[in-house]
Amino acid sequence: MTRPVYIAGSGLLCARGDSPAKVSQALWAGESTSRKRQLGEREFPYFSLPLSEADWLTRAELAVTRVAAQLGPLATETPLFLASSSFQIGHFEEQGAPFELPIATASFSRRIAEWMQLSGPRYSFSNACISGFSAIDAARSLIAAGQIDAAIVVGIELANRSTLAGFAAMELLSRTHCQPFDAKRDGLVLGEAVAAVHLSANPATWRITGLRTGLDAYSTTGPDPQGGPIAKVAVDCIKEAKINPADIELVKLQAAGSPGTDLAEANALRQIFGNTLPPLLSLKPYLGHTLGASGIAELATLLACLTLDQIPATAGFKKVDPEIALFPMVDRSNAHIQRALLNLIGFGGGLASMIIERRT
Amino acid sequence: MIFLNAVLSQQHAPEKLPAAVRTALGKQLRRAATLTQLALVGALACLPKERRHLPTALLWQSTSGPRLETLTLLEEVCHGSAEPMPYDFLASQPAIAAAQIQPFLPGLQSATHFPLDSEGEANWSLLLTLASNWLNEGRYAQVLCAHLDSWANSANAHWLALSSTALENAQANLHIRTMNYSDALPDTPDFPAALAHWLKQPSGRPLHLQSSTTLRLAVEFAQI
Numbered sequence A: 001m002t003r004p005v006y007i008a009g010s011g012l013l014c015a016r017g018d019s020p021a022k023v024s025q026a027l028w029a030g031e032s033t034s035r036k037r038q039l040g041e042r043e044f045p046y047f048s049l050p051l052s053e054a055d056w057l058t059r060a061e062l063a064v065t066r067v068a069a070q071l072g073p074l075a076t077e078t079p080l081f082l083a084s085s086s087f088q089i090g091h092f093e094e095q096g097a098p099f100e101l102p103i104a105t106a107s108f109s110r111r112i113a114e115w116m117q118l119s120g121p122r123y124s125f126s127n128a129c130i131s132g133f134s135a136i137d138a139a140r141s142l143i144a145a146g147q148i149d150a151a152i153v154v155g156i157e158l159a160n161r162s163t164l165a166g167f168a169a170m171e172l173l174s175r176t177h178c179q180p181f182d183a184k185r186d187g188l189v190l191g192e193a194v195a196a197v198h199l200s201a202n203p204a205t206w207r208i209t210g211l212r213t214g215l216d217a218y219s220t221t222g223p224d225p226q227g228g229p230i231a232k233v234a235v236d237c238i239k240e241a242k243i244n245p246a247d248i249e250l251v252k253l254q255a256a257g258s259p260g261t262d263l264a265e266a267n268a269l270r271q272i273f274g275n276t277l278p279p280l281l282s283l284k285p286y287l288g289h290t291l292g293a294s295g296i297a298e299l300a301t302l303l304a305c306l307t308l309d310q311i312p313a314t315a316g317f318k319k320v321d322p323e324i325a326l327f328p329m330v331d332r333s334n335a336h337i338q339r340a341l342l343n344l345i346g347f348g349g350g351l352a353s354m355i356i357e358r359r360t
Numbered sequence B: 001m002i003f004l005n006a007v008l009s010q011q012h013a014p015e016k017l018p019a020a021v022r023t024a025l026g027k028q029l030r031r032a033a034t035l036t037q038l039a040l041v042g043a044l045a046c047l048p049k050e051r052r053h054l055p056t057a058l059l060w061q062s063t064s065g066p067r068l069e070t071l072t073l074l075e076e077v078c079h080g081s082a083e084p085m086p087y088d089f090l091a092s093q094p095a096i097a098a099a100q101i102q103p104f105l106p107g108l109q110s111a112t113h114f115p116l117d118s119e120g121e122a123n124w125s126l127l128l129t130l131a132s133n134w135l136n137e138g139r140y141a142q143v144l145c146a147h148l149d150s151w152a153n154s155a156n157a158h159w160l161a162l163s164s165t166a167l168e169n170a171q172a173n174l175h176i177r178t179m180n181y182s183d184a185l186p187d188t189p190d191f192p193a194a195l196a197h198w199l200k201q202p203s204g205r206p207l208h209l210q211s212s213t214t215l216r217l218a219v220e221f222a223q224i
Helices: A020-028 A056-070 A089-095 A108-115 A131-144 A161-169 A228-240 A259-273 A291-307 B014-025 B034-046 B067-079 B086-091 B094-104 B124-137 B191-200
Strands: A005-014 A035-039 A042-046 A080-083 A122-125 A150-157 A193-200 A206-215 A250-252 A339-345 A350-358 B002-012 B056-062 B108-115 B142-150 B155-163 B172-177 B207-210 B218-223
Touching: A005 A020, A005 A056, A005 A131, A005 A291, A020 A291, A035 A161, A042 A161, A056 A089, A056 A108, A056 A150, A056 A193, A080 A108, A080 A131, A080 A291, A089 A161, A089 B067, A108 A122, A122 A131, A131 A150, A131 A193, A131 A206, A131 A291, A131 A339, A131 A350, A131 B108, A131 B124, A150 A291, A161 B067, A161 B086, A193 A291, A206 A228, A206 A291, A206 B094, A206 B108, A228 A259, A228 A339, A228 A350, A250 A291, A259 A339, A291 A339, A291 A350, B002 B014, B002 B034, B002 B124, B002 B191, B014 B034, B034 B056, B034 B094, B034 B142, B034 B155, B056 B094, B056 B124, B067 B086, B094 B108, B124 B142, B124 B155, B124 B172, B124 B207, B124 B218, B155 B191, B191 B207, B191 B218
Parallel strands: A080 A122, A080 A150, A250 A339, B056 B108, B056 B142
Antiparallel strands: A005 A193, A005 A206, A035 A042, A122 B108, A150 A193, A206 A350, A339 A350, B002 B155, B002 B172, B142 B155, B172 B218, B207 B218
């Protein structure tokens, strides 16, 4: 048995607002400001959630319940698929030594399920930046096979020093702002988000027609600069969707403003599309790189933009990099997009591509 | 039809794991976290050389996660005088394990890490269901499913290797069933040990695996 899988609903809390509709309005208005986070002597731009609570767990609960409320009533036994790269490490930092890590590494998922009032099966995914699409991949597979009828897929990434310090130690962070594909890009800008999508076998406006994950073992910290593995995953995804590259009308890029990863993605795009590229959009200048939540947060954002036919420009892009030689969208657009490709390129070599298609 | 080609359980003293890696690879694996070493030793033990280039997915779950590495990172971040060592941060990220494994398992195309949220429970039924679905679609030639734990005093691994073609040593086939079984084995980390025990006893009856939380979804094994 195989059946189509639809995106029946979404919820989102990120630096730009507390619903997909509000976030898409903010993007259409060009809002891309970030705050700052201090790390020792250094200060980094950071996309924080608009929450004032100081306590880490209280803040997490508020964020999760706000997103859950946006999904509307859910059957309590709906399976929960949860994606994160840091889970509750911010809570452990706050508690301090001796660090009392629970026996089960993802015990935070139980708490999230309680906050969402879901008592069905819980599955956690931690694949760095592609965690969200890994979770959707699994949920979609079970729905398509008729093994479950619906799923809630949540991506969550909340502020913590460990992630910020880890990325800073590897000199991967920008000290200025996120500039995807730009000649002066100097690193990524981290952010927080909680996002959710409700997947269902029941028809809805948007359908997932392709999803593939892959692996680029060139390095644990960056992809093959030629982009071959990235292109392969996207091509496999396009084949699964039974379309041609020319049928893709928009690409939601990974493009976080990282010198090496942006170049690899650009080289991959040329391999996929040749010289006729569809419009390219990066959402990270608006949301930041929300790591394990980024797949779901960017999917929810993009769906809201596409549903309103309001596609934002890529903020932060000013000058083309001759090595990349590609332009992301610099003007916003009211194009009616039927089919879009979403790319994720993960820290540690994870790759993922997804195709969403509007139901006509 | 999906075939079970290997069932494997391993236990290592943490200090002896590098030697096991050296034996498996013929050399050391530099800067690899314990879970990565554990994954590599197990994956190579499950797959004969002639199958390591075939399109492969790795689905691995863990109760401990990179616990010791995370504690080291927390100490550095919260009490250290400077930023953490990059390799301590990398070691706390289980996603990088696949990139370190792929050179030795060139067919590895995708890896997914499933951290577990409850002690004594596992997601074998999910891993096997996904493996079955993806093998039936032709997405991969083989899928490795694992449970890996790295504790202070022990490093434990349980493995199941599946493919859509029966190898000479295939021991069982499996089917995904959408119903409940009252006699099903619970979904626990050491399920492969119970499965191995059942395989040693000639039985005409199938074995069922079912998670207590997963309604109407079970994995049925039948001996070949």
